[in-house]
Amino acid sequence: MKLLRHHDGTLFRDLNHNGTMEPYEDPRLPVADRVADLLARMTLAEKAAQMCHGRIFTLNPGVFPEESAELSDLGITNFLLMTMPGPGVMARWNNHLQDLAAARRLGIPVTLASDPRHGFAANPLVAHLTGGFSRGPEPIGLAATADGALVEEFAAAAARELRAVGIRVAVHPMADLATEPRWARIHGTFGEDAGLASRMLVAYIQGFQGGADLGPDSVACMVKHFPGGGATADGEDPHFSYGRFGAYPGGNLDYHLRPFRAALEAGCAQVMPGYGIPAGTGMAEVGACFNRDVLVGLLRERFGFDGVICTDFNLLAGMTIPGRGTLPARNWGVEHLPLEEQVRMLLDADVDQFGGETRPELIVDAVRSGAVTEVRIDASVRRILRDKFRLGLFDDPYVDADAAEELVGAAETRALGRTVQQRALVRLTGDPLPAGGRIYVENVGPEAAAAYGTVVARPEDADAAVVRLGAPYEERDGFLEGGFHAGSLEFPAEELDRLRKLGAAVPLAVSVCLDRPAVLTGLVDGTALLLGDFGAADDLVLDVVFGRAQAVGRLPFDLPSSMRAVEESREDVPFDTADPLFRFGHPSAPRTTPDAPPGRSAGTGPHAQPDASAEGEDYA
Structure with a gap:
């Protein structure tokens, strides 16, 4: 779209195609005035x-449709990107979508959003590796650095890459706390300690948004999953019906709210509530997105949040990933209600956007039936438009391919990412191995290992062995469930026996990718060096x-000593597994001894919450 020149010389985009500069097209006016003018039209x-x-699931490189049904027919202008092409093609896709939007009656620009793309996790629903970033x-590794300045620097670099291709909303970070070690999404959190997580969240948001106020150089953060997804019953994830209940046996909801409060005070622009039902909290036992107690009582009134609330995705309609699998609706606690009543409950809970939904008629029908007023709808649209204006999309939504x-x-930026990967590595036990000899490796690229010695095919021919492992999890049926590493945290006995034999034959270094707090009890004595990583290159x-x-x-959570300790711990209480093998903050924190007293009820035992973190003064 070409810029026009107002009679006083001001350049503007003629979004409604009438040749004059309307107030919402006037770049000189305050955002509130521009929003009010557009809303009235x-x-x-x-x-x-x-x-x-x-x-948007698939962006076919080089294929640009003449129109998008969702844009052209329905006027939807907010999209979460799933799979993506390379950066140049993605940038051209953004510009094409903006052209489609500009051709509509009011020319409201598109806002593109994305789940995390700058780590190592690959999950078809919550984390993606496409796009060349x-x-x-993983975020849990950012917490392991305990370096707020470094986290802010990396977040700012990640935001620059996202802006370059047109992505202006980050559907992250996660403010959830990793108090339930079995939960499959711990890799996306900043750990178990509310103080450390709060400090990392502030740095992350500062890096993405550039400050408390959004601007043309910002990527808006959508913090999730309010009021906290880490306290989930038995560690199961609420993407699936068996994981729909939160669990608060310790009455510890306020502890889980602390990182969200820090994120809100840092100016996060948007919030996503979770799917889960906050059971045992005294609030209504329906999913958080439908829950007026959660969103109005806590988020709007207690915390004073007036930004955009976007539901977690596909609450109402479910979702099919082409060629992959299907999930049902995740309307936990209200499944029995008519769709119209579910929509009314979302709007009554002060939700602004329906994640994953492309049926605006649901909202239109709610107004026409008298279930909600148009004034209520105006309040949400005002917040949504405000962010589009603050991000500068009305004045220039295009990017340079x-x-x-x-x-x-x-x-x-790749070098900065590698620095952060390296700074996140944790030495659990042992000392370095001598280089220059014969090396046997597993799950390590031979070309990388060749820079440190001669790679051999058999451990009996080696002077040293290096094995990289993922944290254990239970294999589950279904493509989508396979992306969520849940269940047991213990290595199979036969795998531990194999590794012990390997360690007895040759000095062995093992690095475990701790996307969850693995039980490493069987590995400590059989390895010359034991490391924890959170996503790192082989070299x-x-x-x-x-x-x-x-x-x-340093460890951003306790590492439990057994699954029994995990199963006996309380999902909402940090540092609650008896006699953890390694403590939060290790190696600066002392390793507990096997005969240490439990002390759970008093909160003073070796696995109790470290005193230093009680008020957010963590180990850094």
Whole structure:
């Protein structure tokens, strides 16, 4: 769209195609005035479309449709990206979508959003590796660095890459606390301690948004999953019906709210409530997105949040991933109610956007039936438009495709990501191995290992062995469930026996990717060096194994000593497993001894919450 020049010389985008500069097109006016003018021009159907946040699953490189049904027919302008092409193609896709949006009656620009793309996790629902972005560790690894300045620097670099391709909303970070060790999404959190998590969240949001106020250089953060998804019954995930209940046997909801309060005070622009039912909290026992107690009572009134609330995705309609699998609706606690009543409950809970929904008629029908007023709809649309204006999308939603290809994955940002990966590595026990000899490796690229010695095929021919492992989990049926590492945290007995034999034959270094707090009891005595990583390149791990670099990270959670201890712990209470093998903050925190007294009820035993973190003064 070409810029026009107002008679006083002001350049503007003629979004409604009438040749004059309307107040909402005037870049000189305050955002509130522009929002008010645009809102007054919108039909109910146009307002309802803004309250739908759709998904785009596949961007076929080089194929640009003449129209998008969701954009052209319905007017939806908010989309979560799933699979993505390379940065140049993605940037051109953004510009094409913006052209489609600009051709509509009011020219409201598209806002593109994304789940995390800068780590190592690959999950079809919650984390993606497509797009060519620079890699750091998982967010739990950012916490392991305990370095707020480094986290802010990496977050700012990640935001620059996202902006370069047109992504302006980060559907992250997670403010959930990792108090239930079995939960499959711990890798996306900042750990078990509310103080450390709060500090990391503030740094992360500062890096993405650039401050408490959004601007044209911001990527807005959508913090999730309010009021906290980490306290989930038996560690099961609420993407699935058997994981729909939260669990608060310790009455510890306020502890889980602390990181959210920190994120809100840091100015996070948007919030996503979770799917789960906050059982045992005294609040209504329906999913958080439908829950007025949660969203109005806590988020709006107690915490004073007036930003956008977007539901977790596909509450009402479920979701099918093409060629992959199908999930049902995740309307936990209200499944028995008619769809119209579920919509009314969402709106009564002050939800602004319906994640994954592309049916604005649901909202239109709610108004026409008298279930809600148009004034209520206006309040949500005002918040949604405000963020579009603050992000500068009304004035310039386009990106430079050539610049995107140069910036995304550039050497400087990749190097920064590698620095953060390395800084997150944790030495659990042992000392480096001598380099220069014969090396046997498992789950390590031979080409990377060749820089440290001669790679051999059999352990009996080696002077040293290096094995990389993922944290244990239970294999479950279904493609979508397979992406969630849940269940037991213990290695199978036969695997431990195999590794002990390997360690007896040759000095053995083992690095375990701690996407969850694995039980490592059977590995401690059989290894010469035991490391924890949170997503790291092979050569960075090998640098530590062979003494070229030090592991300076610290555990962002306790590592339990057994599954029995996990099963007997309370889901909502931090540091609640009896006699943990390694403590939060290790290696600076002392390792507990096997005969240490439990002390759970008093909270003073070796596995109780560290005193230093009680008021957010964590180990850094």
